[in-house]
Amino acid sequence: MIAPILLLCAVPWSQGPIQVGSKGFTESVILGEVVAQLLTVEGMPAEHRAQLGGTRILWDGLVAGELDVYVEYTGTLREEIFAGRPVASDAALAAALRDAGVRASRPLGFDNTYALGMLASFAAERGITRISDLVGNRDLAFGFSNEFMERDDGWPSLSARYGLPHTNVTGLDHDLAYRGLAAGDLHVIDLYATDAKIRTLALRVLTDDLEHFPPYAALVLWRADLEQRTPGIEAVLARLEGRIDEPRMSAMNARVEADGESEAAVAAAFLRAELGLRTRVREERRAARLLRLTGEHLFLVGVSLAAAILVGIPLGVLAALRRRLGRGVLGVVGVVQTIPALVLFVVFIPYLGIGRASTIAALFLYTLLPIVRGTYAGLAGVPRELVESAIALGLSRSARLRLVELPMAMRSILAGIQTAAVIDVGLATLGAIIGAGGYGQPILTGIRLNDPALLLEGAVPAAVLALLVQALFEWIERRVVPRGLRLETEGLD
């Protein structure tokens, strides 16, 4: 039943403008913006789908055709995407990309390798300048991005290479790691060589004295078939090769993170200064943005909730009518609920692509349980003597359900839908990670830029919407639940 709806959501992105993706950190968003603006001004309309979760989502999206272009790093390609395959040489890497149907530009110029950083003042206090110096400071707390915890060149191999004895190691969001560092909860974090925070937080980058980290040169990846769809795109993208060195990238990052400029504006300034191109940057006003985000969020919640109601109530009825089957249905729906939300959001990407369809599918599954359970509990809770009274009257099974049991279960069903709706509004913010938009977008950006105002721009409307949804269902309950049932629980004075 939900499949056609999802398909409808998935289709519009398979054609139309060139899809440019970027990862969930500022540098990637700026570069995505640079590529999208460059293509657009050269007459190749492009759309930037900014800050999409992690590498896997971008790479899988590119291979599956959900995305056409994004900027990747050679280190990530070697260590993560082609991990375990012989891609040490540039030629071997190019061949591996070709096999995947992907083309790559030459490097853009800067090397954004991984590094370890500490507050400069604290490093000086402890006399730490090199990674080797950490060995003698085993009391330090390490906080690493989740990606760094798992990469082949990340924490496991780093600690082995340097013989680091530390056990207080936490995996967390990269931007939260900076906050932990500033607050003194963490002492050492991973960072990128072009990080804006190196300057703004006065960080000391520890020398990689054993040369553990491989180079991370940035390059543009695109689908091979894009060259047929958009002839000449190679030449346009090639204009970025060798144009961005480390100081320039680091400065662009700082303009966004420290000075509060938009990625679009910084990208436009770069294109004007470096390539002499005048791009048009459409800056969205706050009210217009809020309206758009609200629309996107309501769409995600509305479609997923409607589908969950349409499927959940019949499933709940079925579960109540066929008790044995019912236990199975409730079990399966309950297990779905135990899958971590993040996993559920990513699981559908291979089938439904990045964006709304996958998000709606995940939200649908998550909101199913309260509705099924509410319906089942409501029907199972109808007293036996009333069920028997209905049978004795001579009502058919369907008439009993329609005239007696469902009206009596109405309150429980509505309570289930209400719970589902409130969960739905909150969870839909996760959709932004896979490019579905909604209130999650300013939340993600707010966390990334450490900008509380932006974070609240997503969090407050999401909370308000949840409250409104709650109020709406309380109003519906007063309208829909028969007065006689309300009297029964309220009692008489």
Next chain:
Amino acid sequence: MLELIQVSKRFGATTALEPTSLTFERDATTVLIGPSGCGKSTLLRIAIGLVEPDAGAVRLDGTRLEPSTARALRRRMGYVIQEGGLFPHLTARDNVTLMARHIGRSARDVGTRLEELCALTRFPADGLERFPAELSGGQRQRVGLMRALMLDPDVLLLDEPLGALDPMIRAELQDDLRDVFRERGKTVVLVTHDMGEAAFLGDRVVLFRAGRIVQSGTARELLHSPAEPFVAEFVRAQRSILEDYR
């Protein structure tokens, strides 16, 4: 005429009803009586098809009660339980008229019948718009009775209809029930554990013990010529203590 032919029922290891045959004639009220768990309610529930007997058959005017005939036969039987078994989400009126409206009786016929029933059960017309939670126990019971009588059934089955009521209301309702039972052409079967009620309402009293019939006859016969010591004991236990004060 309602017939039960050699019906029996076990629940797990306990025998609820030994193979039993009973015939209920038109224009007669039969009271099934006995201690708790004696099988009297099970028999009534078998008669309306809420309990499926392990063996035997139920026939209404010759038609056997089975899944294919159950719905049609139930519409010719009215069933009343303790507290009325009213649907809490429906008003008194909607409870009474639910089935009639469902099978497409005209609003005028339904209204006329409702008026008759209010008069018959002495239910105040202004109570019809109330929900069960807003009615007294006695009123709920009258609504339950009206609901059972709405389609003018041939058979009326009542399972301890007065069990939950206080003595004053109970006495009042007993009078009204007797008037209702005297409507022409009805076969009435009532389950109770109160010998006084049985004597007052029943043309015939059937005493059960441990899933089988001990004695069947008028209340007077049970009182004066008990078939076995248990009958005398049961009747004596039910006699009012007040009589000793005379």
